[in-house]
Amino acid sequence: MSAPVQLVFRGEVLAGFRLEDVQRDLGRLLRADEAGLKRLFSGQRTVLKRGLAAADAQHYVSRLAAVGARLHVEPMPVPPPVAPAAGGWPAIAPPPEEERRAAPPVAAPPPPVPVPVPVPVPAKPKELELVATAPADEVVCPTCGERQSRRLLCRSCATNLEMALAAKAEEEALRRAERQAALEARRNPRRRVEADGGEHSAWAIGLSFSGRVGRLSSATANLWLIGALLLLTAGFLQRPSLPRLLLVGVGALGVFFFSMRLTVLRCHDCDRHGWWALFVLVPYVGSLASLLIGLLPGNPGPNEYGPPPPRGRWRWFGLSLVVLALCSALLVRGGIRFAERYAAEQADDGADDIVELGGDGRIGGGSGGGAALQEALRDYAGAPGHKAFAASSRQTFAWAGNASSLDEAVREAMAQCDARRQPYTPDCRVVNVNGQPVR
Template sequence: MNQPRYKIVFDGELMPETTLETVKENLARLFKSDLARIDSLFSGAQVALKRDLGENEANQYLTALQNAGARVRKELDQAASLSLVPTDDHQEEAPQEAAATSAASTSMTCPKCGHEQPKADECSACGIIIEKYLARQAQLAASPQPASAPASASPYAPPQANVAEQLPEFSELKVFGVSGRIGRVRYLGWLMAVTLCFMPILLLGTGMAAFSSTLAMLLLVLVSIGAIVISICIGVQRLHDIGWSGWLLLVHLIPIVGSVFALLMLIIPGTQGVNRFGPPPPPNSTAVKVLAWLFLLVPITGIVAAIAIPQYQGYVERAAEFQEQ
């Protein structure tokens, strides 16, 4: 008895918490196709993405496509499951019926995909050679394989390949870029590193002002632009780690709300595991942790200084008054 065959059906619906553009890009990578062809899958019509699959193959494609964000389903492929070998009761009648049908009609149905077309040696939909396909199916039906044999014994079956995208364990770290993810500690550490790198340059620009105010101003402008660009890059990666779009970084431009949003970026933890922006960031190094603590000490030191300096000045003034008396 032939094993049942399945097909993977898609009608344009998406999995929860996925976006249309992300799903289209994932499907384009999986099928190694361009976005123009992928767009045709989202017309709302039912499309069979894969046909004539064994159960294991169908489950593999089902899992991979659902992970890519497409809400697909597995259905029995009736056209591929039909037996092509006549039974004993119809051994003599089958050739006569085939001849009568051939003489009465000029159209044909593909035995693999069920496509209706004028009589031809090759199916215009799935591309199989009809005669070779029928001979192979008849051979398989006459000599059934054991259940443990792979379903890909047919030369027309899809290759045994893992179509799921193999993502790395951790995302790649890159300061100059808006792709990838970084956590809260690395975000603080990189901000501190940017501050430490640009502080000597700012001091140099201040010293150059004594000789040439134009060169000093030019240097300060270039340094400021560089610091802003790097801050935007690492800010977008921090938002990606939370699972938010990098465009939310524009919230910083709103008075008061921007300050609250910057605090949220330091408090909210990142997504556990893979999210739509990629794998999680790698573990924090010792240098990153030290820089993060230094960044936290800067505002704390400023607050302590703001409190202590006026107190010290008041103490000095009272001491001077006491000596005058």
């Protein structure tokens, strides 16, 4: 079994930490007031904990190193062995033989009167400070429970009372800090407070580029961002306007910013610098880099960028998938309506470009008409009997001539036009019958 050690603090701060932050975090961890902090950081040697095993000492060293405080592990001072005599008093070594011969004989001392040993009484609980409390008339030995007047060594078990009481007070202060950290973690699991550092985990959606985020939380946040962008685009397609177009542009910039932030935090979770996130902007390589960064597992323990992030929740991931599916359906619906409106506007423009049959018996097309439309109009103008011309746009049209009746010509023209019409384009309509325009 290894010899017990003690923890010593000399007010040293680790590199990369600010003195003000270390004082604040250490004071919160040890429940020390302003006077206690001033004494801790005065540069003098302060014993924080005594009688520890080597493994436990290293645990405390790592915990306080997380807040930037440097602890030193030193061996415990061993008090000189003193054998207690009868009555609780230490035995006195006999004088050398020469002195006994030279000294005159003296009368034998009276026999010691037995001192009654008081019954140990448990001390009332009270608030213990970081360092030893002020001297009192009586103390209780933390090792054997013996109540006695204040002295250096316990009269029953020879324990150093001052060191034992200070170690007990420090242990209770650390336990209170651990209980407080666990209570805060249960009250607010989304921003879990780590007992070793007092730092907060990064939010999946935020403005800070410091901290870490897990794979599931990052994927959930990205799905929410994509759903928001799809919803803005669907709103623009439902009713296009310049303000809505500007809103879609601002939303796209916001989604890009938050997506890059999530990529940086994922790099931190994998113990990589945030500049690695720039690989997602490289053409062709960016898709693979984004997939790798999103799927690589993070460090299970603390790293240079902070404590482990809280675990994501699958229910939020499932809800984000449902919202993304709804936003996608709205976008498809808005796109279909936008295409129908655009085709209708094009059809109206095409129908207006078809030039009506003139009084000179000729028919022609506008400046925007194609060669096929011009040829169809010339053939229609020279067709005998009843005839009709139907059109959906400048690209979809048909005509029928030399019919026995006007209704037969109209039906045949409409049937041919509907057969040529593409899906999601305006319906065909008759624009000319027997050389007369139809409005």
